[in-house]
Amino acid sequence: MDPQLVVDKWPGTIFTVAIGAKSNEGGSRNEEIKIGGQNCLPLMFKEGVIAHPPQIAFEILDIPGVDLSEELVKVYGAALKDPLSWAQKCVQEFGAKLISVKMQGSHPDFGNRSPLESAKFIELLLKKVNAPLIITGSGDDANDSLVIPACSEAAKGERCLIGSAVQDSYKTLVASVLADGHSLIAESPIDINIAKQLNILISDMGLGLERIVINPTIGALGYGLEYAYSIMERARIAALAGDKTLACPFICFVGQEAWKTKEAKVNPEQGIIWETITATSLIQAGADLLVMQHPRAVSKVSQFMEQLFKK
Amino acid sequence: MAFSGLDIYKLLPKTNCRECGLATCLAFAMQLAKKTVGLEKCPFVSEESKNILEAQALPPIKQITIGVDDNHFDLGNETVLFRHEEKFRNQPGIGFVIEDSLTDAQITQRLNKINDFKFERVGQELKVNLVALKFSQNEKRYLEVVKLVLKQTLLPLVLICQEAQVLRQALVLAQTRAPVIFGANPENLNLIGALAKEFNAPLVVSAADIVALTKLTEELKTLGVKDLILDTGDKPVAEKIWDLTQLRRQALKKSNRALGYPSLVVVKQSDPYQEAIEATAYIAKYAGIILIQGLDSWEILSILTLRQDIYSDPQKPLQIEPKIYPVGLVTDKSPVLITTNFSLTYYTVLAEVEASKVPAYILSIDTQGMSVLTAWAADKFSAEYITKAVADAKVKELVKHNNLIIPGYVAMLSGDLEESSGCNIIVGPKEAAGIPSFLKNLS
Ligand code: SF4
Numbered sequence: 001m002d003p004q005l006v007v008d009k010w011p012g013t014i015f016t017v018a019i020g021a022k023s024n025e026g027g028s029r030n031e032e033i034k035i036g037g038q039n040c041l042p043l044m045f046k047e048g049v050i051a052h053p054p055q056i057a058f059e060i061l062d063i064p065g066v067d068l069s070e071e072l073v074k075v076y077g078a079a080l081k082d083p084l085s086w087a088q089k090c091v092q093e094f095g096a097k098l099i100s101v102k103m104q105g106s107h108p109d110f111g112n113r114s115p116l117e118s119a120k121f122i123e124l125l126l127k128k129v130n131a132p133l134i135i136t137g138s139g140d141d142a143n144d145s146l147v148i149p150a151c152s153e154a155a156k157g158e159r160c161l162i163g164s165a166v167q168d169s170y171k172t173l174v175a176s177v178l179a180d181g182h183s184l185i186a187e188s189p190i191d192i193n194i195a196k197q198l199n200i201l202i203s204d205m206g207l208g209l210e211r212i213v214i215n216p217t218i219g220a221l222g223y224g225l226e227y228a229y230s231i232m233e234r235a236r237i238a239a240l241a242g243d244k245t246l247a248c249p250f251i252c253f254v255g256q257e258a259w260k261t262k263e264a265k266v267n268p269e270q271g272i273i274w275e276t277i278t279a280t281s282l283i284q285a286g287a288d289l290l291v292m293q294h295p296r297a298v299s300k301v302s303q304f305m306e307q308l309f310k311k
Numbered sequence: 312m313a314f315s316g317l318d319i320y321k322l323l324p325k326t327n328c329r330e331c332g333l334a335t336c337l338a339f340a341m342q343l344a345k346k347t348v349g350l351e352k353c354p355f356v357s358e359e360s361k362n363i364l365e366a367q368a369l370p371p372i373k374q375i376t377i378g379v380d381d382n383h384f385d386l387g388n389e390t391v392l393f394r395h396e397e398k399f400r401n402q403p404g405i406g407f408v409i410e411d412s413l414t415d416a417q418i419t420q421r422l423n424k425i426n427d428f429k430f431e432r433v434g435q436e437l438k439v440n441l442v443a444l445k446f447s448q449n450e451k452r453y454l455e456v457v458k459l460v461l462k463q464t465l466l467p468l469v470l471i472c473q474e475a476q477v478l479r480q481a482l483v484l485a486q487t488r489a490p491v492i493f494g495a496n497p498e499n500l501n502l503i504g505a506l507a508k509e510f511n512a513p514l515v516v517s518a519a520d521i522v523a524l525t526k527l528t529e530e531l532k533t534l535g536v537k538d539l540i541l542d543t544g545d546k547p548v549a550e551k552i553w554d555l556t557q558l559r560r561q562a563l564k565k566s567n568r569a570l571g572y573p574s575l576v577v578v579k580q581s582d583p584y585q586e587a588i589e590a591t592a593y594i595a596k597y598a599g600i601i602l603i604q605g606l607d608s609w610e611i612l613s614i615l616t617l618r619q620d621i622y623s624d625p626q627k628p629l630q631i632e633p634k635i636y637p638v639g640l641v642t643d644k645s646p647v648l649i650t651t652n653f654s655l656t657y658y659t660v661l662a663e664v665e666a667s668k669v670p671a672y673i674l675s676i677d678t679q680g681m682s683v684l685t686a687w688a689a690d691k692f693s694a695e696y697i698t699k700a701v702a703d704a705k706v707k708e709l710v711k712h713n714n715l716i717i718p719g720y721v722a723m724l725s726g727d728l729e730e731s732s733g734c735n736i737i738v739g740p741k742e743a744a745g746i747p748s749f750l751k752n753l754s
Contacts, residue, residue: 277591281595281621301588
């Protein structure tokens with residue numbers, strides 16, 4: 001008897017999350033970008049519908065580039081001195097469809113920028129570029145809890161993706177995101193149970209699961225990538241099997257991690273391929289949104305995705 | 312899917328004759344399922360049952376050894392679809408295609424590079440595994456190239472040649488190295504199959520889909536060829552991943568023995584980035600041998616690192632021996648840095664201490680392979696633990712100062728640790744990248 005193909009059909013579907021509101025919805029973005037919506041495992045095109053290919057956002061800071069690797073400094077050049085030109089360069093020169101801004105300036109080590117000033121920066125950024133925005137905190141919990149709500153308000157109605165809510169501190173952020181019509185990044189430390197728990201807590205506050213994106217916290221290639229890889233695979237399998245509380249798309253901050261590594265500093269190609277392979281490997285594990293830094297790495301990953309999604 | 316005791320019982324004589332030393336056939340079946348007795352203990356089991364039970368005991372994907380001596384490696388014997396279900400066992404072999412149309416000088420140059428591809432990461436050596444020689448049309452040239460390659464590399468070989476005549480001679484030249492034959496297809500099956508049998512060589516079988524592949528492997532099995540490797544030919548990457556996934560599922564979910572062999576893929580991308588992307592995609596999705604062309608060391612390192620990541624054991628993080636490590640020309644004034652015994656953490660710290668050029672001691676604490684924060688949360692990186700390790704390593708005899716440097720992430724340990732160890736605690740940087748400037752400012 002001829003062998004029959006093993007075709008897995010899953011009962012669950014990943015929620016579709018939209019980022020960016022166009023003018024017909026009261027925003028000023030040029031596009032609405034959707035992620036998620038698939039009902040099969042990554043790249044298993046024959047088993048279901050992969051409604052939206054993974055998307056890539058370019059990451060910038062709200063202050064002149066600090067702590068960036070030499071190669072990134074070279075590729076962005078003078079634009080790094082002014083975050084607004086930096087964002088513009090990403091869009092105009094490198095074709096960025098999404099901008100992810102980290103509010104680094106509010107960190108005590110980088111100037112302690114006030115919530116008010118941070119919010120002003122977001123207003124300016126929204127005027128400068130019309131790509132949908134992702135806004136994330138500096139990592140200083142105390143300041144983030146004031147700065148991010150201020151930024152959220154400044155971008156009211158633009159349907160940004162805002163983060164990050166963590167287990168110990170999510171309430172203020174959820175309230176802001178609800179009030180201002182955004183979506184939320186829920187961050188968990190490579191832990192499927194915390195990811196699930198956090199999603200439940202957030203949705204209990206009234207923010208629907210279709211407005212949550214999970215940041216599973218990743219390591220770069222050679223720096224613990226496999227931990228996130230397996231957590232994402234496990235969570236995605238659980239979600240497709242019917243666990244709605246894990247059925248949110250994944251966001252992975254690939255650029256930050258990849259360019260921090262020793263390998264990325266050896267030569268430009270080594271750095272670019274490090275970011276590239278970190279990204280494509282995580283796509284195989286289920287990543288829906290990749291936040292990247294080097295335009296060549298972005299173009300290599302995009303090329304690969306075109307090949308995958310070619311009809 | 313292993314047989315349960317009950318499954319086995321159904322195949323036994325059910326006479327309870329006790330010849331096997333157990334009270335009943337059922338008891339014997341239970342022991343057999345646990346593999347605590349062998350089937351040979353029952354003299355009455357039928358031939359038919361014996362065949363079923365023996366086949367059942369084999370791994371669902373055959374383990375195949377490639378090459379000889381120090382450079383040999385195993386493929387197959389995989390048991391899961393996802394690494395978190397247990398682990399992936401045998402790392403895929405990475406090989407380089409060399410065409411016989413190249414000149415001797417070009418080939419030599421390539422082989423030199425290939426021989427040099429050895430990297431060290433987190434205490435493990437990362438190596439490439441194979442050289443694949445591609446026959447184009449000239450028999451004499453191909454045989455020359457085989458000789459040249461045999462002389463210039465010790466890596467196992469793949470002979471990419473579908474002409475039985477040429478292949479036979481190449482096999483004669485290379486037989487002590489146990490080369491892989493690539494390979495058999497529906498047209499040349501009998502001739503190439505016979506050669507594989509004669510030279511006892513692993514054989515790559517190519518057909519476009521699993522139905523055709525199943526037919527070929529069954530025929531080859533009856534011809535007596537034992538070690539097979541499966542190939543579904545050139546296809547776009549998404550289809551290739553689908554094929555590789557099907558092969559793995561057929562073997563594991565359907566116990567389809569005809570497809571229970573490792574697989575091979577050839578990556579044909581001229582851009583090194585796209586080549587690495589595709590190669591790593593196949594590493595994650597079950598490929599057994601991956602043939603590429605690229606020779607840039609940055610590309611190869613990225614491929615080998617991803618392979619190391621994916622094939623690491625999820626249950627057992629890589630660890631180093633917990634003890635005190637001197638770095639550089641240490642003296643009794645050298646600083647002492649404390650970290651975990653999780654390989655990744657230790658080697659990251661080590662690299663930065665080396666980069667600082669400040670001689671120092673690194674005391675690695677037994678955290679059972681957990682990273683700093685995880686270990687701290689699990690109480691494996693506590694003040695007591697560290698104090699004990701400091702005493703065990705006789706730190707106070709090695710250095711005259713009384714300072715310990717702890718990772719920035721566990722600054723909260725300072726007070727307790729100062730009390731329990733009697734040392735001055737200095738809080739170091741959170742990220743290892745901060746170590747060089749930290750150590751320089753310390754002195
Ligand atoms: S020897 Fe065989 S038939 Fe006899 S009791 Fe043991 S298992 Fe049963």
